[in-house]
Amino acid sequence: MGKNLTKRSEDYSKWYNELVVKADLAENSGVRGCMVIKPYGYAIWEKMQAALDAMFKETGHENAYFPIFIPKSYLSREASHVEGFAKECAVVTHYRLKNAEDGSGIVVDEDAKLEEELIVRPTSETIIWDTFRKWIQSYRDLPLKINQWANVVRWEMRTRLFLRTAEFLWQEGHTAHATEQEAIEEAETILNIYSDFAEKHMAVPVIRGTKTPGERFAGALETYCIEALMQDGKALQAGTSHFLGQNFAKAFDVQFDTKDGQRDHVWATSWGVSTRLVGALIMTHSDDNGLVLPPKLAPIQVVIVPIYKGEEQLEAISAEVRPVLEALKAKGISVKYDNRDTHKPGFKFNEYELKGVPVRLAIGPRDMENKTFEVARRDTLEKQVIPSEGIADHIASLLEQMQQAIYDKAAAFRDDHITEVNSYEEFKEVLNTRGGFVSAHWDGTDATEQRIKDETKATIRCIPLDPVADPGTCMVTGKPASYRVLFAKAY
DSSP states (O other): OGGGSOOTTTOHHHHHHHHHHHTTSEEEOSSTTOEEEOHHHHHHHHHHHHHHHHHHHHTTOEEOOOOSEEEHHHHTTSHHHHHHHGGGOEEEEESOEEEOTTSSOEEEOGGGEEEEEEEEOSSOHHHHHHHHHHHOOBGGGOOEEEEEEEEEEOOOSSOBTTTBOSEEEEEEEEEEESSHHHHHHHHHHHHHHHHHHHHHTSOOOOEEEEOOGGGSOTTOSEEEEEEEEOTTSOEEEEEEEEEEETHHHHHTTOEEEOTTSOEEEOEEEEEEEETHHHHHHHHHHOBTTBOOOOGGGOSOSEEEEEOOSHHHHHHHHHHHHHHHHHHHHHTTOOEEEOOOSSSOHHHHHHHHHHTTOSEEEEEOHHHHHHTEEEEEETTTOOEEEEESTTHHHHHHHHHHHHHHHHHHHHHHHHHHTEEEOSSHHHHHHHHHHTOSEEEEEOOSOHHHHHHHHHHHSOEEEEEESSOOOOOEEOTTTOOEESSEEEEEOBO
16 A cells, blocks of 8 residues: 555655545545545544643643634734735625525525624634633733634635645634733743644654744734754744734733732733644654654554454454453553454555554464564564563553654754755755755844745744854845844745
8 A cells, every 4th residue: 555655755745645645644625725634634633632732731721612703893903913814814794595596506695695794713813802801800810821622714725635724623722911921931831832742742853933023923922933844854833822912902902900900901822733733743754655653643553463364263363462452451552453354464564554553563373372473663664573471561662662763763854954054055055955944144134034035935934942142144135143043945
């Protein structure tokens, strides 16, 4: 199965698209730009969701749910916000259909026009802040830390499964605070949560930083981000956390009584990650044989494939496998025993390799005699024969090793693809031949940033957190610059 994949070196984009479909993660739907997430793909998202949800709750956040429809007037209250999202908004104008009088089918009932158009949420700041106005009266109501798991719609014209779709799943956090400092600390806390999740669960190394004013979220005073590097040398923004100041509180008049009896507007944050993370997971680790999944996010961590002839052998092998299944499950390891008689072992080996199952155990009559299993790990494709005695402990340890090894491999690749340059010519050459992150001086102006983007398609991915003082001159204008920023071409 995996051998039918286009090689990454031949056409990385085609490899990715084929892999998503062949590994049963997702497919294009009948609605242009939207995807169907299949059970295996959704199981990965559920694992991500569960881990993140626990991390949010540990830091005092609660889940709620807000409407998918936003009155158009709400969106227009925060000027930079509406400007940032206006071109991507889907709009509901009518609430009823009817049969056409000429019998040609169903048409919109023009008499059922909405008094005010509704926007299908591209993000929920406006509807949530209208609600917060009713919830917040006093400093005693603060901080208010809300998260929702939801779908959003942004009318993308050029779509790609998981990476960019018109509708996608995500979480969005929205918080209100009594002071500026508290809100900034919240935005930074979330950045650290995202970073920890990416590195410890996804095994994806990330660079933490802030966006330039030109790349900030619409309506934010500061956008914190984590940036990851894919195997084709392009960057991918894996998560963002925004300090919104008092912009939305003022737009929706969310005020509170302070401890000293004054009235003030609250300070806000918002933050989110989406099903784009599944795309990041695929592109960071997978190979020409299929998916490579870090054990912590693999829906099936271990698969056991029996090799047998006839019902009798299968029954004997199944009896041998049963205590192993129980021992693995007792350790919290998700395991599947594939005793289907509709597919041969070779087919199953290919299937689970393609789907990125971290560990495969095979057992046949000879293994039964020797009290052994063949153990194959997906990341290195190495195989070894292991005694069945104590195999659950061995597998538990192996999964931990694999989680770290997968991270280390990605980190080594990322570190090897951060290149310092000192001239615009060198910058262009590295971008076109090597890719990855390019560390260069920038004069801090929007005009220079836009020029670089127009001429090279590279963007400033982030200004590293706590940038190291490295005075120099801008590679484009020669103007002074106090530190380097990271550029890359990006998804």
